[in-house]
Amino acid sequence: MNIFPNQVYPVYWYQDHVRLIDQTHLPNEFAVVEINRSDDMALAIKTMIVRGAPAIGVAAAYGMYLGAREIHTDNRDQFLAQLEQVAENLKATRPTAVNLFWAIDRMMKTARQTVGPVDYLKEVLKETAQQINAEDLETCYAIGDQGLKVLPEKPTKLRLLTHCNAGALATAGYGTALGVVRSAFREGRLERLYIDETRPRLQGAKLTSWECVQEGIPVTLITDSMAAHCMKLGMVDAVVVGADRIAANGDAANKIGTYSLAIVAQAHNVPFFVAAPLSTVDFTIADGTQIPIEERDPVEIYKIGETRICPFGVEFYNPSFDVTPADLITGIITEFGAVKPSELVQFQERRVV
Numbered sequence: 165m166n167i168f169p170n171q172v173y174p175v176y177w178y179q180d181h182v183r184l185i186d187q188t189h190l191p192n193e194f195a196v197v198e199i200n201r202s203d204d205m206a207l208a209i210k211t212m213i214v215r216g217a218p219a220i221g222v223a224a225a226y227g228m229y230l231g232a233r234e235i236h237t238d239n240r241d242q243f244l245a246q247l248e249q250v251a252e253n254l255k256a257t258r259p260t261a262v263n264l265f266w267a268i269d270r271m272m273k274t275a276r277q278t279v280g281p282v283d284y285l286k287e288v289l290k291e292t293a294q295q296i297n298a299e300d301l302e303t304c305y306a307i308g309d310q311g312l313k314v315l316p317e318k319p320t321k322l323r324l325l326t327h328c329n330a331g332a333l334a335t336a337g338y339g340t341a342l343g344v345v346r347s348a349f350r351e352g353r354l355e356r357l358y359i360d361e362t363r364p365r366l367q368g369a370k371l372t373s374w375e376c377v378q379e380g381i382p383v384t385l386i387t388d389s390m391a392a393h394c395m396k397l398g399m400v401d402a403v404v405v406g407a408d409r410i411a412a413n414g415d416a417a418n419k420i421g422t423y424s425l426a427i428v429a430q431a432h433n434v435p436f437f438v439a440a441p442l443s444t445v446d447f448t449i450a451d452g453t454q455i456p457i458e459e460r461d462p463v464e465i466y467k468i469g470e471t472r473i474c475p476f477g478v479e480f481y482n483p484s485f486d487v488t489p490a491d492l493i494t495g496i497i498t499e500f501g502a503v504k505p506s507e508l509v510q511f512q513e514r515r516v517v
């Protein structure tokens with residue numbers, strides 16, 4: 165079931181262009197933007213019109229095809245050299261979510277390995293982007309199913325807590341962490357979802373709560389600083405979050421605030437799950453110290469709406485992600501099963517590219 169109206173998805177191919185749900189306007193306005201050029205896709209990723217690790221991977225795959233379409237040469241070597249430039253431009257948008265790099269590398273590898281004239285290569289790139297899009301949706305459903313197997317058996321109806329938006333909007337549809345919540349809801353296993361508002365960009369308040377309201381999922385919004393209090397009162401049975409990049413040892417980068425949530429969960433003996441596709445696992449890095457952390461414009465923290473909330477003269481630090489060490493994670497829920505962080509390497513061969 166698609167939670168969006170009129171066969172719209174967060175990222176999808178429509179006739180001869182890509183359409184994106186503009187996530188900067190939700191929840192007040194549901195707008196769809198058309199993307200025809202690779203540069204515009206890069207800008208949409210940078211400005212977070214499209215956001216969330218799997219969704220920016222899908223968007224970047226389409227960005228590669230749009231870029232390929234703009235290259236006018238019949239010479240294969242020249243085509244591949246120019247496509248490399250397109251890839252670099254798209255890779256320079258956001259550094260943390262590895263899905264972006266995974267999708268671009270997969271597209272580049274496809275182009276290099278495909279035999280035939282340039283026009284045929286372009287056609288294959290379009291099909292590959294569409295395949296990445298379709299695969300991501302299937303992967304989310306599988307993560308939802310796998311999550312159901314490892315959520316606590318008691319109580320029958322669970323009170324879950326999530327951070328940021330790892331929902332349909334952050335993927336090709338359905339979601340990873342919110343996919344698990346969604347599956348629990350559909351199976352009658354969800355009492356309530358608590359959502360951290362997720363300072364500073366408020367993806368929890370603006371996006372996750374919007375998704376839940378669309379589907380009738382019972383939801384309570386809290387500020388990030390309330391999670392410990394809620395756990396102390398016994399209001400939370402498990403935490404489920406997404407990830408932007410998971411190292412080979414299971415350290416997981418996700419939206420800023422996830423790490424403190426994991427510490428709080430451990431202090432209260434609340435299981436802490438990370439739900440993510442294998443495209444989010446970066447087996448080339450041993451641990452989380454090697455994950456690049458994006459720093460964003462400080463305006464995100466010194467203004468709420470149009471109002472400045474602090475005096476002039478202060479300095480700012482605005483890291484957009486943090487890394488939760490593997491030992492704070494109860495299980496990593498992938499499309500192939502949920503495992504302890506230390507067991508993640510068993511899936512290495514199953515990762516495409």
Ligand SMILES: CSC[C@@H](O)[C@@H](O)C(=O)COP(=O)(O)O
Binds near residue numbers: 217328330408
């Ligand atoms: C399935 S999305 C998982 C993560 O990408 C999500 O939790 C997150 O941190 C998104 O960050 P964002 O900065 O909004 O792109």
